[in-house]
Amino acid sequence: MAPVISFQDVSKVFGSGAGAVRAVDGVTLDIEAGEIFGVIGYSGAGKSTLVRLVNALETVTSGRLLVDGQDVTALGEGRLRRVRAGIGMVFQQFNLLNSRTVAGNVAYPLKVAGWPRERRAARVAELLDYVGIADKAKAYPRQLSGGQKQRVGIARALATSPRILLADEATSALDPDTTQDVLALLRRVNRELGVTVVVITHEMDVIRSIAHRVAVMEAGKVVEHGPVYDVFAAPRERATRRFVATTLKDRPTPEALDRLRHRHPGRIVTVAIRENGAGSGVDVTAALRAHGVDGTIVFGGITELDERPFGSLTLELTGSDAAISALIADLRGRTDVDDLGTAAVAGVRA
Template sequence: MDDPIIHFDHVGKVFQTRSGPVTALDDINLDFRAGEISAVIGQSGAGKSTLVRLINGLEKPTRGRVIVKRTDISQLPERALRPLRTDIGMIFQQFNLFASRTIYDNVAYPLKLAKWSKTEERARVTELLSFVGLTEKAWTHPDQLSGGQKQRVGIARALATRPTILLADESTSALDPETTAGVLGLLRRINEELGVTVIVITHEMEVVRTIADRVSVLEAGRLVESGPARQVFAAPAAETTRRFLATIIGQHPGSEELERLSTENPGSTLVDVTSVDAAAFGSALAELGRRGGVNYRIVHGGVIEVRGGAMGNYTLALSGADHDVEDAARLLRSLSGDTVPDSPASTTEGRD
């Protein structure tokens, strides 16, 4: 396997404050792969922004190594970091545009610092404004733009020097849902059409499920889960991840809801099916229909679209002969990797 484009090797970061040392990151081992969109998710204070600042050298680790494109940047002096930063673009939550400069000049700013010629600068800014759909706004100022347009300017500026890595730190949290969708679509285009490795820092699972190939979950400075997004969604190992998933997909009923469903479905067995591929779930229901002998109803659940297809959580009420119900429950639970016939989430009312 190729080396990761970014590698965290037992990285820790401690800040010294008046109240004493504060651990922002604790023993982080994490790889980011070239050409992918990776998301790092966590609540406020989880260490997300510290992690991203370590990638571009704005912070140095207290211990461990941060390796970017095979270069250990952990101890590099500021002068040696400057060329590296031209290969790492960054976009921010609050846009960070120069209010007194035109949109053209905002995008051109990194090129002036890099001492591009006027001809090269003009060609590159024109290309980028076209790419983000803001050619007609070149000579306006940021205060004349919407939030979504400002973020597109920020993205164009971040891409100015043709970086191979793009860091997006809470880049959509100040935007409404419709505008967020547009910005996420643009990040996906940047990844797919330009081949840029994108790392998204967010506290919104909606962002993760929309564009991420891989997801890493931070809690209180520790990495609690990491893997392909679809795998993490299908079988979340950490409670933190399950809480995030609860914000975007219907979760299994709690005890009160379960009691209500049992009362409403007397004589039925309730079966939970966790984070399963929606197409596979549909095929399983078709198989139950072919088998016969058991009746089923979906009494609780929800479905989300993720990269690679739809996934859902479902609670079904099954009724019929005992052996038919047990066979049906076994089939359904196998979709989420649980082949045990009797689950704690299942209840039986009015059965022997």
């Protein structure tokens, strides 16, 4: 199937000369119809710019960008408007019209699209029911909680039945429970309505909760992308590792490592736990036994990602140097092992 969004060596440069900012830098990426695609990155990475190119709120500086098979970099304003009509967008600050009721906000895009009044009313009722705030139709935005406001934002974005929904930090202003409720709604929109959802976030937990595939952005570039499990269970880039650390806190910080070294004089290693790797804590135990090495678990965290094991264990190894080296080599054949060395000979982080 053809991708619904295809970035082909896309760059976006703001300004020129010495002050030029390469907000998006040579991105090549396909987003498939029907998936939930996550884009994660720190502030300034270029995430918002990337999605704003999709609905042509910003123009591409170089490269090709296909949306629904149409090259938006080559379309005139009339055709662009048609492409935009197939794209809904939700925002961190909700962007609701405060002078209009909830129903008025949701009706707005229908009015712009020229729907007659009676059809508008029926569609608005249907949408408010779908997002679970039918009882708030006559309320004003200031009378709503953040979660309710975002439901209005989602209803408004879905009004004209778009095929693509872009969510830029849609849950960043919400508390953790409300975040999960809104993510559950986005998941329903994806599954029941077949809408392709692109979620922009700086929160690893958002990606973990709903995305099928993810791209990690840093300084305008996509530094890593693929299925969420593959990217986060075996991160290759430092930025990706940092995001994993925020969700799991499974690896000792440098300060925690110093404390561990005071308590544990032996060789300290961190073993990534993942499917098809060392697999589980049990496999690590078996490897220790096979090599005649003793291991004490001193730090760690294991959870599930995509219903598969994900995390790491940090162990203090004691035994002969040769046996420990053989054990590490053995484990490295199956998963990532960071050799943190001993207090006397600090190893190099892999």
